[in-house]
Amino acid sequence: MTEEKFDAIVxxxxxxxxxxxxxxxxxxxxxxxxxxxxxxxxxNVQGAIMxxxxxxxxxxxxxxxxxxERHLVEQRFWMMDDTSHVGMQYRSDDFNESRPNRYTVIRxxxxxxxxxxxxxxxxxxxxxxxxxxxxxxxxxxxxxVHTDRIGDVILADVVVLAEGxxxxxxxxxxxxxxxxxxTVALAVKEMHFLPEEVIDQRFGLKANEGCxxxxxxxxxxxxxxxxxxxxxxxxISIGIGCLVSDFxxxxxxxxxxxxxxxNHPSVRPLIADSEVKEYAAHLIPEGGYKAIPxxxxxxxxxxxxxxxxxNAVHREGSNLAMTSGRLAGEAILQVKKRGxxxxxxxxxxxxxxxxxxxxxxxxxxxxxxxxxxxxxxxxFFTTYPQLLSQAAQNFMRVDSTPKLDxxxxxxxxxVKERSRWGLVSDAVRLAFAWR
Amino acid sequence: MTIAVTNLxxxxxxxxxxxxxxxxxxxxxxxxxxSPSAKLYALTSVCPAKCYELNDNGQVxxxxxxxxxxxxxxxxxxxxxxxxxxxxxxxFGVLFKxx
Numbered sequence: 001m002t003e004e005k006f007d008a009i010v011x012x013x014x015x016x017x018x019x020x021x022x023x024x025x026x027x028x029x030x031x032x033x034x035x036x037x038x039x040x041x042x043x044n045v046q047g048a049i050m051x052x053x054x055x056x057x058x059x060x061x062x063x064x065x066x067x068x069e070r071h072l073v074e075q076r077f078w079m080m081d082d083t084s085h086v087g088m089q090y091r092s093d094d095f096n097e098s099r100p101n102r103y104t105v106i107r108x109x110x111x112x113x114x115x116x117x118x119x120x121x122x123x124x125x126x127x128x129x130x131x132x133x134x135x136x137x138x139x140x141x142x143x144x145v146h147t148d149r150i151g152d153v154i155l156a157d158v159v160v161l162a163e164g165x166x167x168x169x170x171x172x173x174x175x176x177x178x179x180x181x182x183t184v185a186l187a188v189k190e191m192h193f194l195p196e197e198v199i200d201q202r203f204g205l206k207a208n209e210g211c212x213x214x215x216x217x218x219x220x221x222x223x224x225x226x227x228x229x230x231x232x233x234x235x236i237s238i239g240i241g242c243l244v245s246d247f248x249x250x251x252x253x254x255x256x257x258x259x260x261x262x263n264h265p266s267v268r269p270l271i272a273d274s275e276v277k278e279y280a281a282h283l284i285p286e287g288g289y290k291a292i293p294x295x296x297x298x299x300x301x302x303x304x305x306x307x308x309x310x311n312a313v314h315r316e317g318s319n320l321a322m323t324s325g326r327l328a329g330e331a332i333l334q335v336k337k338r339g340x341x342x343x344x345x346x347x348x349x350x351x352x353x354x355x356x357x358x359x360x361x362x363x364x365x366x367x368x369x370x371x372x373x374x375x376x377x378x379x380f381f382t383t384y385p386q387l388l389s390q391a392a393q394n395f396m397r398v399d400s401t402p403k404l405d406x407x408x409x410x411x412x413x414x415v416k417e418r419s420r421w422g423l424v425s426d427a428v429r430l431a432f433a434w435r
Numbered sequence: 436m437t438i439a440v441t442n443l444x445x446x447x448x449x450x451x452x453x454x455x456x457x458x459x460x461x462x463x464x465x466x467x468x469x470s471p472s473a474k475l476y477a478l479t480s481v482c483p484a485k486c487y488e489l490n491d492n493g494q495v496x497x498x499x500x501x502x503x504x505x506x507x508x509x510x511x512x513x514x515x516x517x518x519x520x521x522x523x524x525x526x527f528g529v530l531f532k533x534x
Binding site: 036045127129165181190191237251277 | 445448449451452455473474477480481483484485503504505506507509510511513514520521522523524525526528529530531532533534
């Protein structure tokens with residue numbers, strides 16, 4: 001095996017790696033994929049929501065046998081204070097379509113399926129193999145990899161780095177920086193198991209319908225963060241994540257935040273009497289457009305979380321990973337077809353493909369959002385949720401106060417906390433960052 | 436008003452997880468130090484698996500057996516050289532059943 005040379009080596013069997021390996025192997029390239037976990041998915045953690053369109057572009061008939069949990073018909077967004085939430089909710093029967101748009105998945109199961117497709121497409125997949133170093137020639141071009149299992153260097157024309165947010169190889173080889181505490185969030189998650197009918201009942205669902213709740217507010221204790229609750233068929237994924245820099249500054253414990261969220265009066269009844277079967281933690285790239293590293297070079301490309309391709313505003317990660325993996329694979333195929341070498345100038349095709357896709361267009365749209373939310377985290381994650389809750393309660397509670405006085409009290413509360421100028425400036429800055 | 440937190444032990448959470456521990460080969464090491472920096476000290480509460488703890492001499496120690504390989508400590512303390520970070524050998528470490 002060490003004698004042969006591959007067209008491409010893919011590092012990692014997550015969304016980006018599997019998409020890249022499948023794209024290349026299914027069109028005839030000789031692909032080796034290396035995964036350090038015992039099986040594909042055993043090291044991968046996600047919420048997790050999977051977006052159909054991006055997978056259809058890789059495996060059009062995935063619905064035939066992919067392990068999907070529930071298709072989503074309802075999304076709730078909650079602004080929480082300690083005892084209440086103000087919610088926005090969208091539910092539509094239109095999502096009960098023959099080819100649903102979004103599904104919840106369980107990554108360990110989904111990745112196993114995706115990896116089986118990669119093998120069936122002809123790639124060689126080696127698990128339990130940690131890549132220790134990129135191999136380079138005298139000029140510094142990447143020519144293959146060294147692993148902890150196979151003695152010699154394994155050679156390839158190009159290496160696809162799909163090693164995840166905390167990928168060591170690319171950073172140690174100086175191809176990109178290690179993520180900074182300000183550009184990654186730490187999320188913790190638990191899997192709560194309940195009978196299918198109980199989940200259906202608590203969320204008002206039938207058949208395979210699913211519901212998503214995403215929540216921000218005092219649950220993140222003034223840190224920039226988000227909690228979530230996703231319904232799977234017989235389980236609920238529940239978690240919370242905040243910026244690592246905020247965690248370090250506040251010394252809050254992530255598991256403490258999660259327990260607090262689980263005990264919130266709005267959440268507790270939804271997971272009551274469930275059996276917890278796993279506790280997981282993972283980093284999420286949050287730096288957005290400005291944190292995207294160099295994406296290609298002589299003999300290498302980088303895709304997915306390793307390239308910080310995550311849309312934190314829309315909580316979309318796996319579809320950017322899948323798409324970047326697919327586009328990397330397609331670019332490599334095109335260069336190969338032309339008979340050209342896998343050098344920087346030619347692999348620039350990958351970047352131009354990404355630039356034309358929703359991946360970079362969306363990230364560029366929100367390029368100022370991370371800075372805004374991170375520098376104003378107390379206002380956006382504590383002050384406003386509390387004010388909104390007070391305003392709602394003031395509005396709902398019927399007493400002998402005239403309505404005009406109630407409205408004045410609400411306005412006064414907002415002005416007192418943030419000042420007129422602060423309110424206007426927050427609104428303007430948010431509008432500009434959103435634009 | 437704050438919500439009462441149940442008496443929580445992270446060990447109980449980690450107990451749910453499956454690990455293949457590479458005995459005698461910890462993948463993360465803490466550099467010997469007199470007193471920890473603020474970031475290193477922060478790991479005693481920020482690490483989601485509570486791998487980092489303060490010993491009786493006020494130094495930060497790590498037991499990496501329950502590590503979920505998230506990389507938080509690497510992001511905070513690798514650059515300063517306070518910790519040495521590697522992934523476990525292939526096949527070792529945490530094995531998520533659901534992920």
